[in-house]
Each structure stands twice: as structure tokens, then as C-alpha cells.
Amino acid sequence: MKKWYAVIGDPISHSLSPYMHDHWFEKHGIDASYIPVHVEPKQLEQALRSMKLLGASGFNITLPHKQAAIPLLDELDETARIMNAVNTVALENGRYRGFNTDGDGFVRSLLSYPVDKDRALLVIGAGGAARGIVFALSRAGFTDITITNRTFRRAQELADETGSKAIVMADAEAHLSEFATIVQTTSVGLTEEALPLSLTHLGSGSVVADIIYNPLETPFLKEAKAKGCLVLNGVGMFVNQGAIAFEKWTGIRPDTEEMIQLITEKLGGNYVNR
Numbered sequence: 358m359k360k361w362y363a364v365i366g367d368p369i370s371h372s373l374s375p376y377m378h379d380h381w382f383e384k385h386g387i388d389a390s391y392i393p394v395h396v397e398p399k400q401l402e403q404a405l406r407s408m409k410l411l412g413a414s415g416f417n418i419t420l421p422h423k424q425a426a427i428p429l430l431d432e433l434d435e436t437a438r439i440m441n442a443v444n445t446v447a448l449e450n451g452r453y454r455g456f457n458t459d460g461d462g463f464v465r466s467l468l469s470y471p472v473d474k475d476r477a478l479l480v481i482g483a484g485g486a487a488r489g490i491v492f493a494l495s496r497a498g499f500t501d502i503t504i505t506n507r508t509f510r511r512a513q514e515l516a517d518e519t520g521s522k523a524i525v526m527a528d529a530e531a532h533l534s535e536f537a538t539i540v541q542t543t544s545v546g547l548t549e550e551a552l553p554l555s556l557t558h559l560g561s562g563s564v565v566a567d568i569i570y571n572p573l574e575t576p577f578l579k580e581a582k583a584k585g586c587l588v589l590n591g592v593g594m595f596v597n598q599g600a601i602a603f604e605k606w607t608g609i610r611p612d613t614e615e616m617i618q619l620i621t622e623k624l625g626g627n628y629v630n631r
């Protein structure tokens with residue numbers, strides 16, 4: 358019987374997940390489809406009950422439901438528990454199990470670049486995405502992680518939980534050249550021409566990542582590139598979080614590099630093969 362999958366969110370019409378998963382289903386000859394479903398917060402409980410009733414084999418959860426969905430699922434994987442947020446649900450023995458693939462998706466994307474796990478890495482931001490990323494970086498063996506955030510207290514809390522260090526923004530700006538890898542996780546640059554911190558002291562040898570993917574090149578990445586850094590946008594994270602979900606549903610590891618190219622082109626950019 359044909360299987361079906363979905364992504365639920367509010368808004369949802371902009372989502373590229375249906376394009377990505379339908380492409381992979383077709384490529385691997387899997388008789389399944391993936392649909393975007395607009396679910397408002399007040400409809401979430403009813404929507405999740407309906408998913409089960411109507412036999413969804415799995416689904417993704419996007420903003421603003423990533424936390425609210427937790428008590429409505431049957432089981433939670435460790436990744437979702439740590440992040441207190443779910444982005445992927447798989448049907449296992451008739452039960453919906455929630456996962457969070459965002460952090461591991463980012464790490465897979467980062468590891469396609471020449472990064473040294475033992476050299477200093479700075480995470481800018483301490484929100485939901487940063488949380489998943491810092492835990493995933495630690496799990497992946499990164500040994501020297503420092504977090505900075507506009508609201509320092511949040512950086513300190515995340516550092517305490519993960520055995521990382523926290524510094525205030527002004528110190529991060531002053532010592533930027535000491536970080537071999539810099540990961541920008543705030544929403545700054547999404548809608549405005551602004552930087553989360555000054556890049557005056559950025560050296561040319563760092564790998565600089567921004568998890569925003571639309572725009573493909575934030576002001577932060579533009580400036581880092583102008584300084585000679587190797588830069589990485591958020592498309593790789595988006596594609597890899599989707600690939601990990603796809604693996605959970607089908608057991609198949611899809612081609613992420615081809616999808617990064619397709620999504621980049623869909624967003625109006627030019628794909629550069631590394």
C-alpha cells in the first residue's frame with residue numbers, strides 16, 4: 358500500500374521538505390508521498406490524532422510546534438529529550454516516536470568541510486538550534502567549544518549543560534581570530550542586513566558556518582567570505598536533517614550532495630562543488 362508522510366507547521370507553504378522527500382522517494386522507487394499540512398497551534402492535538410488515524414508512516418514538525426508536540430507523542434528519542442524539541446516522527450510498532458535530527462544534520466554538513474575537532478570552535482547563539490548543535494558537536498567529538506550569545510545567561514546555561522565554555526559577545530569579537538571554526542546560529546541576517554557580532558578580528562583561515570539558508574548568503578557569510586574564510590550556509594544542515602529523517606523512515610541513506618545542489622538552485626543560487 359502506498360505510504361504517506363508529511364510536514365506540519367504554521368506557516369507551511371514555503372517548506373522545501375515536500376520537494377526534497379518526494380525526490381528521494383521517487384529516486385529510490387519507494388511508493389510514498391510527502392505532503393505539507395498547515396496546522397495552527399490550537400489544532401495540533403487533533404492534527405496528531407488524525408495523522409495516526411489516517412496512517413501517516415512518519416512526519417516532520419516545524420515551527421511553531423517543535424516543543425508543543427512533545428507531550429502528544431508516544432515516545433521520545435534521546436536527541437529530542439535533550440533538545441526539548443521534535444522535528445521528526447517515525448511510526449514504530451504502531452507508536453509515534455519523536456526525534457530531533459537538526460543538530461546531527463548540522464554536524465554532518467560541517468564535517469564535509471576541513472574542520473579539526475580538537476581546535477577551538479565558537480557557537481554564536483544559544484537558542485533552540487544552537488542547543489541541538491552544541492550537543493551534537495560534543496557527541497561527534499568536538500573538544501573545544503565556546504558559546505557566546507546576546508543574552509549571556511543562556512550561553513552560560515548551555516555551556517554548563519554541555520561542558521563547554523561561555524564568553525560575552527565583546528570577548529568573542531576581540532578573540533575571533535583564535536577560533537578555527539565559527540558557527541552562526543542566531544536569526545540575525547534572516548530578514549535584515551545585520552551581523553550578530555563584529556567580524557573585525559576574524560582571521561582568513563577559519564571555517565565559518567551560518568545555519569540560515571534563505572537568504573543563501575547572509576551579511577555574516579558575505580563578510581567572512583570577503584575576509585578569505587571558507588564559508589558554509591544552512592542548506593547543508595537543512596538537507597542533512599531531512600536525510601537523517603529519511604533514513605529513519607526507509608533505512609536508505611539518500612544523496613545529500615545532489616540535494617544541496619537542487620535546493621541551492623531552487624533558492625536562486627549557484628552550487629559550488631567542493
Ligand code: NDP
Nearest residue numbers: 482483484485486487507508542543544547568591594595
Ligand atoms: P531561537 O528563537 O530559539 O533563538 C534565536 C537566537 O538568536 C538566540 O540565541 C537569540 O539571542 C539570537 N538573536 C535573535 N535576535 C538577535 C539579535 N538581534 N542580536 C543578537 N542575537 C539575536 O531560534 P532557533 O534557534 O530555533 O533558530 C535560529 C535560526 O536558525 C533561525 O534563523 C532559523 O531559520 C535557523 N534554523 C536553520 C535550520 C536549518 O536546517 N538550516 C534549522 C533550524 C533553525 P537571545 O538569547 O539573546 O534572544
